[in-house]
Amino acid sequence: MSVGPRTSVYGDVVVTAPVTVPYVRYSIRSAHWFTAKALATLLKTSGLRKDQIDGLCLGSFMLAPDTAVGVTQHLGLTTRWLDHLPIGGMSGITALRRALRAVQSGDAEVVACIGADTNAVDSFRASLGSFSVFARDAVFPYGSGGPNASFAFLTSYYMRTYGATAEDFGKLCVAQRENALSFPYALFKKPLSMEEYLTARPIADPIRLFDCVMPCAGAEGFLVMSRQRAEDLGLPYARVLSASERYNAFPEDPIQMRGGWVLDRERLYADAGIEPGDIDLVQTYDDYPVMSVIQLEDLGFCAKGEGPEFIRRHTFTNDGSFPVNTSGGQLSVGQAGCAAGFLGLVEAIRQVTNQNLGKPVPDARFALTLGFGMITYDRGLCAGAAILSRSDA
Amino acid sequence: MIPPLQRPKRKNPILRTRQPTLPPGLRSRAALGLTAAAALGRFELQVCASCKAVQYPPREACHNCLGERLIWTLQDGAGELLATTTVHVSHDLFFRERMPWRLAMVRLDSGPTVVAHLHSACPPAPARVRVGARLDKAGQGVLVAFPFDEVPNMADDRQLREMTCDPRFRKVLITDGKTPTGQALVRAVLAAGADLVWVGQAEPWKRFPGMDQLATDPKVTVVPLDVTDSRSVTQLAGEIGGRVDIVINNAEVHRTHGIASRAGVEVARSEMDVNYFGLLRLAQEFGPALKSRAADGQSSATAWVNVLSVYALSNFPAHGTFSASKAAALSLSQCLRAEMRPAGVRVINVFPGPIDDEWNQALPPPKLAPQALAKSIVSALRDGVEDVYPGDVAQEWLARWRENPKVLERELAL
Numbered sequence: 001m002s003v004g005p006r007t008s009v010y011g012d013v014v015v016t017a018p019v020t021v022p023y024v025r026y027s028i029r030s031a032h033w034f035t036a037k038a039l040a041t042l043l044k045t046s047g048l049r050k051d052q053i054d055g056l057c058l059g060s061f062m063l064a065p066d067t068a069v070g071v072t073q074h075l076g077l078t079t080r081w082l083d084h085l086p087i088g089g090m091s092g093i094t095a096l097r098r099a100l101r102a103v104q105s106g107d108a109e110v111v112a113c114i115g116a117d118t119n120a121v122d123s124f125r126a127s128l129g130s131f132s133v134f135a136r137d138a139v140f141p142y143g144s145g146g147p148n149a150s151f152a153f154l155t156s157y158y159m160r161t162y163g164a165t166a167e168d169f170g171k172l173c174v175a176q177r178e179n180a181l182s183f184p185y186a187l188f189k190k191p192l193s194m195e196e197y198l199t200a201r202p203i204a205d206p207i208r209l210f211d212c213v214m215p216c217a218g219a220e221g222f223l224v225m226s227r228q229r230a231e232d233l234g235l236p237y238a239r240v241l242s243a244s245e246r247y248n249a250f251p252e253d254p255i256q257m258r259g260g261w262v263l264d265r266e267r268l269y270a271d272a273g274i275e276p277g278d279i280d281l282v283q284t285y286d287d288y289p290v291m292s293v294i295q296l297e298d299l300g301f302c303a304k305g306e307g308p309e310f311i312r313r314h315t316f317t318n319d320g321s322f323p324v325n326t327s328g329g330q331l332s333v334g335q336a337g338c339a340a341g342f343l344g345l346v347e348a349i350r351q352v353t354n355q356n357l358g359k360p361v362p363d364a365r366f367a368l369t370l371g372f373g374m375i376t377y378d379r380g381l382c383a384g385a386a387i388l389s390r391s392d393a
Numbered sequence: 394m395i396p397p398l399q400r401p402k403r404k405n406p407i408l409r410t411r412q413p414t415l416p417p418g419l420r421s422r423a424a425l426g427l428t429a430a431a432a433l434g435r436f437e438l439q440v441c442a443s444c445k446a447v448q449y450p451p452r453e454a455c456h457n458c459l460g461e462r463l464i465w466t467l468q469d470g471a472g473e474l475l476a477t478t479t480v481h482v483s484h485d486l487f488f489r490e491r492m493p494w495r496l497a498m499v500r501l502d503s504g505p506t507v508v509a510h511l512h513s514a515c516p517p518a519p520a521r522v523r524v525g526a527r528l529d530k531a532g533q534g535v536l537v538a539f540p541f542d543e544v545p546n547m548a549d550d551r552q553l554r555e556m557t558c559d560p561r562f563r564k565v566l567i568t569d570g571k572t573p574t575g576q577a578l579v580r581a582v583l584a585a586g587a588d589l590v591w592v593g594q595a596e597p598w599k600r601f602p603g604m605d606q607l608a609t610d611p612k613v614t615v616v617p618l619d620v621t622d623s624r625s626v627t628q629l630a631g632e633i634g635g636r637v638d639i640v641i642n643n644a645e646v647h648r649t650h651g652i653a654s655r656a657g658v659e660v661a662r663s664e665m666d667v668n669y670f671g672l673l674r675l676a677q678e679f680g681p682a683l684k685s686r687a688a689d690g691q692s693s694a695t696a697w698v699n700v701l702s703v704y705a706l707s708n709f710p711a712h713g714t715f716s717a718s719k720a721a722a723l724s725l726s727q728c729l730r731a732e733m734r735p736a737g738v739r740v741i742n743v744f745p746g747p748i749d750d751e752w753n754q755a756l757p758p759p760k761l762a763p764q765a766l767a768k769s770i771v772s773a774l775r776d777g778v779e780d781v782y783p784g785d786v787a788q789e790w791l792a793r794w795r796e797n798p799k800v801l802e803r804e805l806a807l
Contacts, residue, residue, distance in 0.1 A: 124484070125484040128484065129417055129419060133421050133450075134450045136417070136419055136420070136421070137420050137421055137423075137424040137450045137451065138424075138449070138450040138507070138508060139508050140417045141416050141417045141418075141420075141529065141531075141533060141535055142416075142496055142508055142509070142510060142535065143416060143480055143483050143485055143487070143488030143494050143496070144478075144480045144483060144488075144494075144496065145483045145484040145485050145488070146484070148480070148482070149478050149480055149496050149508065150508070152476075152478035152480075153475065153476040153477075153478060153496075153498040153508075154476075156476040156477070156478060156518070157475055157476040157498075157518075160476075160518070160519075201481075201482070202479075202481045202482075203480075203481060203482045204478045204479065204480045204481065204482070204496075205478050205479045205481075206478075207478075251456070254473070254475060254500040254506050255475050255476070255498065255500070255506065376450075377450065377508055378498060378506050378507075378508060
């Protein structure tokens with residue numbers, strides 16, 4: 001076990017002000033509106049003025065034809081640092097890493113990191129054909145529309161190779177739903193039973209309805225600033241002990257049974273000065289459940305292929321032996337475009353700063369948040385991780 | 394085991410005809426190389442000229458060495474079936490109407506992993522399979538995972554049939570029955586299982602050789618059709634247009650000679666009137682009905698076949714004006730293909746070399762027998778390809794033309 005404040009590779013830079021703009025299934029407002037709402041809530045939470053935000057990092061798919069630069073004029077922001085990250089489930093981790101270095105190096109003082117997207121009745125369908133060149137050329141013509149077929153392949157291969165059952169994945173989904181019941185912004189408000197999970201509408205065998213996230217509109221955000229500034233503002237803060245990102249790892253693997261985390265996990269834990277056993281809660285990127293299992297393996301909680309056994313041994317609710325997706329994950333909260341890449345991070349910040357909206361994980365000192373995504377046709381290209389610690393840990 | 398195709402039930406005349414929809418048809422320029430090869434019935438992928446790495450999905454630079462020279466190369470498609478899925482829910486209208494739909498993930502022996510349509514005769518994963526390329530209903534190249542060895546009734550796979558134009562249980566119009574080619578086509582199409590064949594005859598008062606024999610078959614109906622006469626075309630289209638599933642336009646006028654060896658334009662004009670304007674008249678009159686029935690159940694309207702000539706690619710001066718008329722027909726058929734594509738009707742262009750008939754009497758062999766031409770057209774319908782070059786001469790001219798069209802022009806002028 002470890003004691004005392006650990007060293008962070010990001011020095012004295014911290015994350016504060018975890019913010020969520022309530023999710024809705026459909027909205028007639030644009031991504032700019034959700035971005036503005038997130039920014040306004042960040043200002044209200046922190047007590048800062050808009051002109052004190054001098055860095056903006058935006059994860060969004062639906063600003064087109066704008067990018068983050070158009071948003072600066074739209075929202076009346078003058079910044080000396082800017083980044084636009086339309087990389088879905090990786091947006092949050094990458095935004096965090098960019099913002100931490102910006103403040104650490106002195107390029108900015110206060111960076112607003114926001115993931116925001118809208119969703120109209122036709123948005124999801126309309127976005128499918130233009131998600132990426134390889135998606136358009138190599139999977140979209142084949143009819144599944146979206147990544148369902150790609151993850152059906154992965155799930156089927158994983159089940160066959162490692163002996164996972166539908167009940168194993170169901171256990172994660174059921175536990176996440178229970179975690180969501182106390183989270184006010186979750187779009188799913190009813191408990192999910194194993195029976196409902198197993199008998200739900202088939203989407204693409206073996207994937208069923210409750211393996212799939214629900215696209216929606218919403219936003220998540222946080223601020224990155226120096227520890228001194230956070231203390232001056234009286235803001236609870238979390239420290240980021242280490243973080244990693246990796247793109248297009250293992251291109252020779254015939255099928256994605258591991259992600260880029262494998263290449264970075266040793267350094268991730270070494271930089272943080274902790275071991276997997278020290279982690280109190282994990283926010284996986286749960287699009288789809290098979291990826292959650294792969295993330296747990298790749299981050300060293302069990303060996304490759306031992307995921308099913310690991311799942312059977314543990315319970316994953318906030319009061320369980322291994323809390324996962326403590327606000328319900330995307331599967332129970334909803335996937336608001338790139339905001340889904342921030343969801344786990346924002347919830348991790350809440351847990352380790354004791355600002356929970358839902359049920360807390362007892363004595364949460366170290367939180368691991370994962371990023372993943374940008375599925376082309378057969379695999380997700382991004383793999384990221386961040387270890388957050390309570391300010392005194 | 395694929396069950397053989399059954400005769401479809403009689404269509405309920407009260408029900409509205411299903412409107413054509415298409416699978417997603419957008420592709421990058423690089424990916425259209427796969428479509429171009431599939432149009433010829435070939436599965437090709439890019440291979441890096443520098444490091445030999447095979448590329449998939451198609452792209453602009455080698456994923457291994459960044460080399461820019463990527464050569465489209467024939468693939469055998471052998472690979473390992475990693476996983477399959479049955480899709481039950483899709484946002485796409487075309488697939489939504491055809492659920493459930495089975496897909497495969499295959500690791501090709503040549504390196505890449507691909508997503509493909511799954512032929513129902515493939516065993517469950519893990520298994521050896523063979524990936525091929527086909528044109529889907531949108532006329533775009535897609536990959537299909539086939540069983541490693543052939544099985545009976547392979548073509549009757551429900552998903553594969555959405556990509557092909559099988560004549561079985563369909564009704565076919567063959568525009569000219571007086572030539573040996575026309576009659577060979579009638580026989581070939583009937584042997585392939587067509588329900589009904591209408592055979593055009595431009596001068597009904599004349600009895601041409603073979604006509605009596607044609608008329609004896611109960612599935613054959615000889616109909617008046619003069620493709621140089623707009624009224625004739627309109628009248629026939631009015632009578633049968635709404636029932637035709639496949640049009641095979643083999644009507645042609647073929648004369649020898651080029652420019653200087655003949656006086657006046659009358660012969661050339663009659664070549665154009667049949668070979669080019671005949672196609673235009675037919676397409677205007679029969680095209681719309683074909684398009685409207687392109688999704689009309691198992692025996693939907695499915696294909697338009699033009700018997701062109703390899704001389705359409707590059708002028709053969711000894712048959713100079715005929716070549717020009719075929720070149721005009723080729724260009725127009727490309728227009729027809731673009732206009733038919735939104736409905737999913739396949740336009741198939743056939744480029745035979747000299748056919749073994751009276752107009753090629755003076756040419757030395759090899760010449761294409763009418764039966765061989767007919768057989769190649771039935772194969773093209775079954776495989777759903779777009780461009781067919783039947784016979785040795787056509788294959789050789791195609792190779793020369795693809796390698797350097799200007800050199801072929803000079804070779805033909807020597």
